[in-house]
Amino acid sequence: MGYNCDFCGHQRPVVYCRSDVACLCLSCDRNVHSANALSRRHSRTLLCERCNSQPAFVRCVEERVSLCENCDWIGHGSSTWNSTHKRQTINSYYGCPSSAELSSLWPFFWQSPSPGESTSELELGLMSIPENMERTSWGPSGNAISQNQDNTGGAEVNNDNNADMGSGWDGSSSVLEIRSPQQDLDQPGGLTDTSLPKLPCPQTNHPSLCENDLYHDFNIDDVDLNLENYEELLGVTLNHSEELFENGGSDSVFKIKDISAADSNCRGAVSAEGSSIGLVNTVQPTCSNGASADSVMSNKTDSILCFTGRQAHSSLSFSGLTGESSGGDYQDCGASSMLLMGEPPWCPPCTESSFQSSTRSNAVMRYKEKKKTRKFEKRVRYASRKARADVRKRVKGRFVKVGDAYDYDPLN
């Protein structure tokens, strides 16, 4: 089973865009997110190398692989010896960072470059935006992530890598060493709340990361990028999530049953462009297609979402979940569902209401603007039928029999 870039459909995806709920190769990432100021604000991170569908939030130094929370949990959470693996957080970025910026963000990214990749580097060098990486005012610099345990004083709120993702990378590197499954359990999936103690945003210091693949994806020459491709491919990609939320309009009351229905892939969740402004935080990095943060922004609940999927799924269940759902699925669905339903009961209220309201209004504005620019075209399964429909004569939009009178001829 192959995984391809959601945009070009050819390259292997390397980057996950939460806002677009899309897996992109680096060349497409650059193209897509250099389109305008809004797209530059999309939070992206590496793609999980195991499931190839979720944003990676941690990199296992031992296995030299980037993992989403689900895969990390599967690979480390239940294994004693695996839990001793050193792991490093993978930070997200915004805009179109230059090669140097990406290098600082993902040190492992640049180690061991393959010969003949100069063009890739060259292209990376072109990836620049005036503001460099966007940062949030409340995003702290890197500290030892072990502080996390002291912050929350409980299982409900866990600030961690997702917060990093949301706030953008900012800080010096540190190695995340997780000593026990319990510690691990406290690490991921958490959210940063402004009312809570600030969490570190440790920079990664990864030794390496499937360099070949990454560099391979820099080959932008292989990608035929144009606006039509963008709309078509990205539209298809986004439809999966958007169909859950778009139907009801921007302020829809989301239907849990729909969410569960989408859980056949159950990446469902709330990734978060909004997290970049610290309003809505990432609930589960493993949840991707449930909703973009843009959708979340449309929810009338002003809740600050702060809980971990693991804890959530331990106490919550949703009717739409099937027995096929894995533990990770469960947590994903639970988290996303709870997000949609509003503020979870264990979430401490946010006290910075003014900050919240202003950022929320900005987020809503961005959401609406983006919504206008998006095109969610359906995928044409049979081009021949489309070609025929495109040239058929009509009466008030309806097809007419050949030879009958018509009021609209596409050919004219």
Added chain:
DNA sequence: CGGCACATTACTGCCACAACGATCT
């Protein structure tokens, strides 16, 4: 704050017919 009118947006069904897939010979 609720109700009302109006405007805007989103969704659905309709149409003909080639293509498709299943079934039968």
Added chain:
DNA sequence: CAAGATCGTTGTGGCAGTAATGTGC
């Protein structure tokens, strides 16, 4: 078992009607 014939179903796009939502008073 393979090939051909038959039949029912599917999918395609533009328009109109309807429902839902937003806005202002």
